[in-house]
Amino acid sequence: MSDDTRILSVRGLNVQIPIPGSTLWPVRDVNIDVGRGETVAVVGESGCGKSLTALAIMGLLPRQAKVQSEALRLNAESLAEASPKRWRQLRGDRIAMIFQDPMTALDPCYRIGDQMCEILQQHRKISRSAAMKRSLDLLGKVGIPAPEERLKQYPHQLSGGLRQRVMIAMALLCEPELIIADEPTTALDVTIQAQILRLLRDIQRETNIGLLLITHDLGVVAGMADRIVVMYGGEVVEVGTCDQVLAQPLHPYTEGLVRSIPVPGETEQGEALGYIPGIVPRQVGERTACGFVDRCPYATSACREEPIAMRDAGDGRLMRCILPTDGSARDPDVWILPDETSAQSATNSGSL
Amino acid sequence: MPEVLTMRGVTRDYSVGSGFARKQTLRALRGVDLGVERGKTLGLVGESGCGKSTLAKILLGVEEPTSGEVLVGGKPIQSYDRIERARLIQPVFQDPYSSLNPRMTVEAIIAAPMRVRGEGGRSLQAKVHELAGEVGLPRHLVEAYPSQLSGGQRQRVAIARALIGEPEILICDEPTSALDVSVQSQILNLLHNLKRQLNLTMILISHNLAVVHHLADDVAVMYLGQIVERGPSRDIFEAARHPYSDALLKAVLPPRAGVRLPEMGLEAEFPSPVNPPSGCTFHPRCQKARALCAEQAPCRTDADAEHSYRCHFPNNLKDEECPQV
Amino acid sequence: MSPGRVALRRAIRHGGFWIGGTIIFVIVLMAIFAPLLTPYDPSVQSLSEGFVPPVWAEAGSWEHPLGTDNLGRDYFARLLYGARISLGLGLLTVIISGTIGTAMGITAGYWGGWPDMIINFFITVRLTLPVVLVALVVVALIGSSLWLLILVIGLLLWDRFAIVVRSATQQLAQREYITSARAIGSSTPRILFREILPNITGPLVVVTSIEIAHAILLEAALSFLGLGVQPPDVSWGLMVAEAKAQLLFRPWMIAIPGAALVLLIFAINLVGDALRDVTTPEGKA
Numbered sequence: 001m002s003d004d005t006r007i008l009s010v011r012g013l014n015v016q017i018p019i020p021g022s023t024l025w026p027v028r029d030v031n032i033d034v035g036r037g038e039t040v041a042v043v044g045e046s047g048c049g050k051s052l053t054a055l056a057i058m059g060l061l062p063r064q065a066k067v068q069s070e071a072l073r074l075n076a077e078s079l080a081e082a083s084p085k086r087w088r089q090l091r092g093d094r095i096a097m098i099f100q101d102p103m104t105a106l107d108p109c110y111r112i113g114d115q116m117c118e119i120l121q122q123h124r125k126i127s128r129s130a131a132m133k134r135s136l137d138l139l140g141k142v143g144i145p146a147p148e149e150r151l152k153q154y155p156h157q158l159s160g161g162l163r164q165r166v167m168i169a170m171a172l173l174c175e176p177e178l179i180i181a182d183e184p185t186t187a188l189d190v191t192i193q194a195q196i197l198r199l200l201r202d203i204q205r206e207t208n209i210g211l212l213l214i215t216h217d218l219g220v221v222a223g224m225a226d227r228i229v230v231m232y233g234g235e236v237v238e239v240g241t242c243d244q245v246l247a248q249p250l251h252p253y254t255e256g257l258v259r260s261i262p263v264p265g266e267t268e269q270g271e272a273l274g275y276i277p278g279i280v281p282r283q284v285g286e287r288t289a290c291g292f293v294d295r296c297p298y299a300t301s302a303c304r305e306e307p308i309a310m311r312d313a314g315d316g317r318l319m320r321c322i323l324p325t326d327g328s329a330r331d332p333d334v335w336i337l338p339d340e341t342s343a344q345s346a347t348n349s350g351s352l
Numbered sequence: 353m354p355e356v357l358t359m360r361g362v363t364r365d366y367s368v369g370s371g372f373a374r375k376q377t378l379r380a381l382r383g384v385d386l387g388v389e390r391g392k393t394l395g396l397v398g399e400s401g402c403g404k405s406t407l408a409k410i411l412l413g414v415e416e417p418t419s420g421e422v423l424v425g426g427k428p429i430q431s432y433d434r435i436e437r438a439r440l441i442q443p444v445f446q447d448p449y450s451s452l453n454p455r456m457t458v459e460a461i462i463a464a465p466m467r468v469r470g471e472g473g474r475s476l477q478a479k480v481h482e483l484a485g486e487v488g489l490p491r492h493l494v495e496a497y498p499s500q501l502s503g504g505q506r507q508r509v510a511i512a513r514a515l516i517g518e519p520e521i522l523i524c525d526e527p528t529s530a531l532d533v534s535v536q537s538q539i540l541n542l543l544h545n546l547k548r549q550l551n552l553t554m555i556l557i558s559h560n561l562a563v564v565h566h567l568a569d570d571v572a573v574m575y576l577g578q579i580v581e582r583g584p585s586r587d588i589f590e591a592a593r594h595p596y597s598d599a600l601l602k603a604v605l606p607p608r609a610g611v612r613l614p615e616m617g618l619e620a621e622f623p624s625p626v627n628p629p630s631g632c633t634f635h636p637r638c639q640k641a642r643a644l645c646a647e648q649a650p651c652r653t654d655a656d657a658e659h660s661y662r663c664h665f666p667n668n669l670k671d672e673e674c675p676q677v
Numbered sequence: 678m679s680p681g682r683v684a685l686r687r688a689i690r691h692g693g694f695w696i697g698g699t700i701i702f703v704i705v706l707m708a709i710f711a712p713l714l715t716p717y718d719p720s721v722q723s724l725s726e727g728f729v730p731p732v733w734a735e736a737g738s739w740e741h742p743l744g745t746d747n748l749g750r751d752y753f754a755r756l757l758y759g760a761r762i763s764l765g766l767g768l769l770t771v772i773i774s775g776t777i778g779t780a781m782g783i784t785a786g787y788w789g790g791w792p793d794m795i796i797n798f799f800i801t802v803r804l805t806l807p808v809v810l811v812a813l814v815v816v817a818l819i820g821s822s823l824w825l826l827i828l829v830i831g832l833l834l835w836d837r838f839a840i841v842v843r844s845a846t847q848q849l850a851q852r853e854y855i856t857s858a859r860a861i862g863s864s865t866p867r868i869l870f871r872e873i874l875p876n877i878t879g880p881l882v883v884v885t886s887i888e889i890a891h892a893i894l895l896e897a898a899l900s901f902l903g904l905g906v907q908p909p910d911v912s913w914g915l916m917v918a919e920a921k922a923q924l925l926f927r928p929w930m931i932a933i934p935g936a937a938l939v940l941l942i943f944a945i946n947l948v949g950d951a952l953r954d955v956t957t958p959e960g961k962a
Contacts, residue, residue: 045532045533045534046532159622161622189399189400189559189622190399190559190560190561190600190603190604191399191599191600191603191616192399192622193603194602194603194605194613194614194616195616197613198613198615198616201613216532216533217533217605218533218607219604219605219606219607219611220605221607222605222606222607222608222609222611223605223611223612223613224613242609243609243610244609246607246608246609247608247609256534257533257534257607258607260533260534260536260537261533261537261562261606261607262537262540262562262563262565262566263562263606263607263608264561264562264565264589264601264604264606265589265606266606266608267566269565269566269567269568269585270544270548270566270567271566272541272544273537273538273540273541273566274537275534275535275537275538275541276534279502279504409856412856412859412860413859413860414856414859414860434859434862434863434864435862436862437862438860438861438862439862441860442860442861443856443857443860445853445856445857446853447853450852450853450854451852451853451854451856451857452854452857453854453858453872453875453876454680454876455679455680455681455875455876456871457679464858464861464863465861465862468861468862468863468864468867469862497679497680499680510857513857513861517861
């Protein structure tokens with residue numbers, strides 16, 4: 001991707017959180033690029049650091065978290081040194097965020113219209129009537145029926161799907177260059193989910209906004225993303241286009257994830273599904289080996305000797321694994337394991 | 353095969369609005385008929401507010417139906433006392449973080465159903481350990497507290513607790529939706545193996561059709577407190593009659609290259625169960641709706657002996673069923 | 678590790694718990710071993726030795742480290758024996774009020790519906806009553822005795838228990854493990870005592886500490902007004918009351934029991950705060 005089409009560029013992002021007795025290191029050396037009009041999905045399971053990455057990019061991490069990065073750029077502007085005031089100007093204006101739960105993300109005390117106007121007037125010199133007009137336009141654009149009435153309503157009067165549409169309209173108010181959507185449809189019913197995803201994708205195509213989609217759901221990724229960034233244990237383990245990664249995952253973790261999802265019409269009823277043995281270890285201290293080694297059926301002694309670096313796998317793909325980059329030497333059935341009994345250790349299972 | 357569980361015309365009303373507010377009736381279930389044969393798994397599918405959780409609560413005896421009857425083993429569920437009912441029906445809940453008492457050890461949690469019946473001692477302890485092994489729980493975790501377990505391990509504890517009394521019927525309410533994908537598959541494998549080994553009768557409540565497809569022999573689709581379609585799993589997944597079943601099927605997003613987002617064509621949003629639409633309750637969201645749908649509620653129609661639906665204008669009709677013009 | 682032991686370990690590392698706990702521990706020891714710590718009987722008068730100042734004053738001596746009062750009673754002995762009454766009264770009243778309040782709170786929170794409405798009504802009625810006035814009226818009508826005092830305060834101070842336990846139970850009743858307990862056929866008492874009660878011990882312990890302090894202060898106030906502890910019994914509140922005439926001439930007489938009260942209440946609140954910190958779960962547990 002050439003530099004001038006790149007909206008967001010993150011290089012070497014690290015997040016550390018001091019806890020009593022030690023320091024958590026939930027995000028390590030993360031690189032992410034989002035181009036204009038591109039949808040990049042950050043995929044991973046709980047505890048992989050994807051949400052913290054999003055919050056770090058938004059400058060929204062709590063004070064005690066230590067954020068370091070080699071580069072954090074929005075267009076040409078470096079955000080790494082941005083002042084809190086500059087952050088406030090950027091958020092909601094150049095970068096907008098859509099959260100998982102629209103009920104808690106909207107303020108229950110204010111009407112929809114007031115909340116939308118407030119965002120606009122915060123960032124633009126605009127009259128209230130003009131702000132209302134623009135809010136109305138956007139509510140119509142995100143497919144909300146009778147938008148005039150909705151402007152005067154409070155969040156609790158709207159259904160979950162409508163609230164998420166309002167969130168999208170709010171994100172679009174200042175014509176941002178980048179939208180970060182953190183699990184935007186996880187709290188919604190399945191039929192509503194498809195509608196909201198379509199809406200998000202159509203708007204993004206139309207306006208050429210960069211979309212950073214944070215999700216655990218590979219199905220959502222398949223329908224939405226241009227490129228996929230797979231995260232595990234705070235690290236990016238695989239990068240590629242959506243079709244590349246889903247059709248031929250290179251990193252064992254990605255392969256394990258894809259193998260563990262039942263698909264009607266493909267997997268038979270009751271067919272043994274693959275799974276990734278063990279649990280995500282606590283992220284503390286420097287890496288001395290591959291972060292996935294304890295759960296990886298392909299692991300060899302070489303995986304334990306040193307941390308694994310990101311490798312170029314050709315076709316613009318990256319992988320953090322020492323297996324061949326052409327996708328050979330893999331056996332998808334390796335994930336179908338007998339049910340684990342005492343195999344997994346409980347020493348690392350303590351809650352945080 | 354005899355039906356081990358039968359529901360006839362089960363209706364459940366709630367009164368909403370408390371204190372001085374105007375009371376309204378919320379009809380969570382409207383005349384549900386359902387039967388499950390021994391050793392079969394029934395998948396109950398629907399979105400939030402469709403009444404599937406109310407149905408589970410009625411089966412567990414936590415709530416009483418307003419009208420209609422629930423028969424377990426041919427006898428009304430009310431005729432059993434709480435311990436007999438617990439012997440017959442056991443639940444596995446969605447959120448393993450909220451379904452285990454944080455103040456009890458894993459061993460005490462799994463043993464609780466037997467303790468309630470007055471059993472105890474060495475033999476019970478041995479049974480708990482054996483069962484913990486069967487559900488894939490590491491031995492040393494039996495003395496642990498829930499806070500020391502991962503989500504998947506907690507769900508295994510919940511399954512062991514449900515199985516220790518050898519129930520006839522297992523009710524799984526979204527058993528995997530609080531878990532990570534790679535853990536979800538382990539629990540699905542476990543449930544499938546248990547079902548086969550123990551000849552369990554299972555009611556699987558889920559909004560995730562992929563999960564239902566994986567485990568269920570029969571599928572019932574619920575919408576606004578009613579079963580709008582029911583039939584063998586294969587019939588539903590290959591030739592669903594009701595447009596709502598169709599919409600749910602379309603909404604499944606498989607993690608495959610080249611998958612495109614479905615065109616849902618669902619108009620409007622989920623209606624309020626306090627104020628349901630006239631006629632067919634699905635008509636405001638249905639693309640195929642015609643004038644008749646708003647006026648008259650469709651009756652149950654049988655496609656064949658096992659497959660039935662409630663729709664005036666169903667999909668996937670076989671040739672011989674098409675009305676002669 | 679059990680949740681109880683986790684809390685204990687956190688308590689050991691908590692500064693407030695140490696400071697408050699040590700103060701309370703010392704006061705309790707002093708109350709229990711009062712006869713060993715002083716040769717004097719707190720109620721024996723010796724008029725010739727009246728108004729001896731404490732040891733740090735010019736005319737003071739180690740014979741009476743805190744001096745004597747107007748009737749020549751040893752002030753240190755009175756302070757030690759007074760602690761017995763103050764602490765004992767605090768504990769006993771909280772046992773009464775805690776039992777009443779917890780029972781009401783659990784009933785209202787678990788069943789909801791009309792039991793909740795009735796209990797809520799009682800809580801509201803109780804909250805409209807000014808505690809000191811009601812206690813004063815009862816004591817004035819029936820006459821004052823230590824046991825009556827404990828009973829009256831115990832029957833008045835259950836409101837906070839009821840409110841806290843009710844809301845804690847309401848939250849727990851939504852939890853699926855309560856539904857699970859019902860589904861495995863648990864009897865209602867089993868659910869209340871095995872599933873709910875252990876999980877509300879956190880807030881319960883905190884309220885208990887607050888209410889002990891509250892009861893001790895209430896006793897002091899009533900004694901100050903002459904309707905609390907009656908001579909020859911002695912309590913810190915009574916000592917303050919008896920010393921009020923000497924406020925301008927011998928200020929230490931009011932300052933010593935006053936300071937003891939402040940210290941005790943402060944320590945109990947420190948421990949209460951610490952208990953709240955250590956029993957609050959970090960995440961979903």
